[in-house]
Amino acid sequence: MTAKLTREQIVSAYTQLLGSERVITDEQTLKENSVDRYYKVENVFGIYSLPVPAAVVKPSTPQEVAAVLALANENGINIVPKTGGSATEGGLETVIENSVVVDGSTMNEILSIDTENMLATVQCGVCLEDLETELRKIGYTTGHSPQSKPLAQFGGLVATRSIGQFSTLYGGIEDMLVGVETVFPNGQICRIKNVPRRAAGPDIRHLVLGNEGTLNFITEVTVKIFRYFPENNRFYGYLLNDMKTGLAILREVITQGYRPSVARLYDSEDGLYHFKKFSNGQCVLIFVAEGPVRIADATGAAIEEIVASFGSAERVDGALIEDWFNNLNWDVSKLEEERIEIRETLINGFTTEISGNWSVIGDIYDNAIARIRAEVSADFTLLGGHSSHSYLNGTNMYFVYYYKIDVDPTLERTTYHDPIQNIIVEETLKLGGSMCHHHGVGKHRTHFLAEEYGSSLYMLETLKAAFDPNGIMNRGTIFPLTK
Ligand SMILES: Cc1cc2nc3c(=O)[nH]c(=O)nc-3n(C[C@H](O)[C@H](O)[C@H](O)COP(=O)(O)OP(=O)(O)OC[C@H]3O[C@@H](n4cnc5c(N)ncnc54)[C@H](O)[C@@H]3O)c2cc1C
Incomplete structure (x- = not known):
C-alpha cells in the first residue's frame, strides 16, 4: 500500500x-x-x-x-x-x-512471578536482566542468558528467537515461551494462554516467535522459570589441536544424553581472543554442568570421561573458565569507550551465526574460512569462530571477523561485512544448513530467503499476506523489499 x-x-x-x-x-x-x-x-x-x-x-x-x-x-x-x-x-x-x-x-512491568506453576509474566519492555535479578533473589532463574542480557527486552527476545549461553540445558526462547499477547496490524489483540502443553491444532506461538516485527507486535510474554543452583556449577576447559575433534566431542556428550548448560568450542583465533591467558593458539573446549548436585556431578563426570576417551585434550583449570564466564556479558557502560577505540584504530568487526547437522558443520566451517581467506582482501585482526549451542542433531557456528577499515567508513559494510557474510551463508546453504542461528534475518540476509526456505517459502509468504495484507510491518525485514 x-x-x-x-x-x-x-x-x-x-x-x-x-x-x-x-x-x-x-x-x-x-x-x-x-x-x-x-x-x-x-x-x-x-x-x-x-x-x-x-x-x-x-x-x-x-x-x-x-x-x-x-x-x-x-x-x-x-x-x-x-x-x-x-x-x-x-x-x-x-x-x-x-x-x-x-x-x-515503556511497557516495562514484571506482571507476575508464579513459583507454583513456574511461570513469569512480563510486559514486552522488561529487560531480561531485570527479571533475572528479581528471580535470583528468590532462588529461580529464566535460564536465558544471551550476551545482550543487560539490554535486550522481552518483545525483541521473542521476536528474534533469541538464545542464551545456557541453551544446551534450558533451550532457546522458543523452549521457554509459554504464552504471549500480541497485536496484529489491523488492531486485533490476541492472547495465547499459559498451559504446559497443547495439541489443539498447530502451535500458533510460532507465528509470534521469530517474526522480527513483520507480522505482529508482542506486548506481553510468559516464560518458564527454573530453580537456580549456582553453588553446584562445575566448570571444565580443555585445549585441543583441531576443531573436528572438538566437534566430535561435543556430539558425543550431547548424543549420549548429557545436558551441560554450556558446551562451547572455540577455534584457535577466536580462542586466542577470549582466552589469551592460556589458550596458546589451540582450540578451546568448554563445558558447564549445573542443576541439582547429583545431576551436576553426573554430567561433570561424564564430560571428563568422554573428553578423556578422545585422548589428546589437555585440561585447564576450571577456575579460569569460571572467571571468564563471570566477565562474558556485554558491558553497556563501555559502549562509548569502544566506539572511540574503533574511531581511533579503525578496527571493527561483525559476526555471522549459522547452524548445520553434525555431518556437515565441520566442512561448513572449513570451507567458509578457506574461501574468506582466499576471496576477501582485508587486513584481518581476527578471523575465526566458535560453536556455542549444541543439539541432538547438530550445532551452530558463530563466525567472528575483525578487520582494519581501509576504505571510506561508509563503505565498510559493502567492502567487508557483506562479502564475508555472503560466503558464510553460501557455504552453509550448499551443505543444507540454516543461514541464521539466532540473530534473525533482519534486512541483511533477505536475499537468501528463497534458498533458505525452498518449497516452504509458500507457507511463510502466505502468513505475511494473511496477517499483514497492506505490508506495513517492518518492510524489508525477513521479506526482501520489492519495488
Ligand atoms: C553485544 C550483543 C550481544 C548479543 N548477544 C546475543 C545472544 O547471545 N543471543 C541472541 O540470541 N542474540 C544476541 N544479540 C542480538 C540481540 O540482542 C537479540 O536478538 C535480542 O533478542 C534483541 O532484543 P531487543 O529487545 O534488543 O530487540 P530490538 O533490537 O529492539 O529488536 C529486534 C527485532 O525484533 C523486533 N521487535 C522488537 N520488539 C518487538 C515487539 N515488541 N514485537 C514484535 N517485534 C519486535 C524488531 O523490529 C527487530 O526486528 C546480541 C546483540 C548484541 C548487541
Whole structure:
C-alpha cells in the first residue's frame, strides 16, 4: 500500500492519539532510530544515510499499540517495532521514507512471578536482566542468558528467537515461551494462554516467535522459570589441536544424553581472543554442568570421561573458565569507550551465526574460512569462530571477523561485512544448513530467503499476506523489499 499521509500528517495523527510527549521527533533521536547494531559505522562515526523515521512513538498499553498499528494499516505507514534496540542484522533499520518506530520499552512491568506453576509474566519492555535479578533473589532463574542480557527486552527476545549461553540445558526462547499477547496490524489483540502443553491444532506461538516485527507486535510474554543452583556449577576447559575433534566431542556428550548448560568450542583465533591467558593458539573446549548436585556431578563426570576417551585434550583449570564466564556479558557502560577505540584504530568487526547437522558443520566451517581467506582482501585482526549451542542433531557456528577499515567508513559494510557474510551463508546453504542461528534475518540476509526456505517459502509468504495484507510491518525485514 502506498503512503497516504505526509510526514507532518503522520506526526500530527500520532500526536493526537498518544499526546506529544510520547511522539518523539527530535532529529538526533530519529537518526539513532534509523539503524541498529551498536558498532555500525552510522553509530560510531555519526554518519546516518538511511531515511530517518517520521517519529518514534511510545504506546503504554496493548490497546494503544492496537490503535497505533491500525492507524498505520489504514494509511500505509511503515511500522518498525522496537524494544531493547540490540538487534544486529538491520531489523531496526528504517529503509522506508516516513517510517514510524513503535518503541515498546515503556511497557516495562514484571506482571507476575508464579513459583507454583513456574511461570513469569512480563510486559514486552522488561529487560531480561531485570527479571533475572528479581528471580535470583528468590532462588529461580529464566535460564536465558544471551550476551545482550543487560539490554535486550522481552518483545525483541521473542521476536528474534533469541538464545542464551545456557541453551544446551534450558533451550532457546522458543523452549521457554509459554504464552504471549500480541497485536496484529489491523488492531486485533490476541492472547495465547499459559498451559504446559497443547495439541489443539498447530502451535500458533510460532507465528509470534521469530517474526522480527513483520507480522505482529508482542506486548506481553510468559516464560518458564527454573530453580537456580549456582553453588553446584562445575566448570571444565580443555585445549585441543583441531576443531573436528572438538566437534566430535561435543556430539558425543550431547548424543549420549548429557545436558551441560554450556558446551562451547572455540577455534584457535577466536580462542586466542577470549582466552589469551592460556589458550596458546589451540582450540578451546568448554563445558558447564549445573542443576541439582547429583545431576551436576553426573554430567561433570561424564564430560571428563568422554573428553578423556578422545585422548589428546589437555585440561585447564576450571577456575579460569569460571572467571571468564563471570566477565562474558556485554558491558553497556563501555559502549562509548569502544566506539572511540574503533574511531581511533579503525578496527571493527561483525559476526555471522549459522547452524548445520553434525555431518556437515565441520566442512561448513572449513570451507567458509578457506574461501574468506582466499576471496576477501582485508587486513584481518581476527578471523575465526566458535560453536556455542549444541543439539541432538547438530550445532551452530558463530563466525567472528575483525578487520582494519581501509576504505571510506561508509563503505565498510559493502567492502567487508557483506562479502564475508555472503560466503558464510553460501557455504552453509550448499551443505543444507540454516543461514541464521539466532540473530534473525533482519534486512541483511533477505536475499537468501528463497534458498533458505525452498518449497516452504509458500507457507511463510502466505502468513505475511494473511496477517499483514497492506505490508506495513517492518518492510524489508525477513521479506526482501520489492519495488
Ligand atoms: C553485544 C550483543 C550481544 C548479543 N548477544 C546475543 C545472544 O547471545 N543471543 C541472541 O540470541 N542474540 C544476541 N544479540 C542480538 C540481540 O540482542 C537479540 O536478538 C535480542 O533478542 C534483541 O532484543 P531487543 O529487545 O534488543 O530487540 P530490538 O533490537 O529492539 O529488536 C529486534 C527485532 O525484533 C523486533 N521487535 C522488537 N520488539 C518487538 C515487539 N515488541 N514485537 C514484535 N517485534 C519486535 C524488531 O523490529 C527487530 O526486528 C546480541 C546483540 C548484541 C548487541
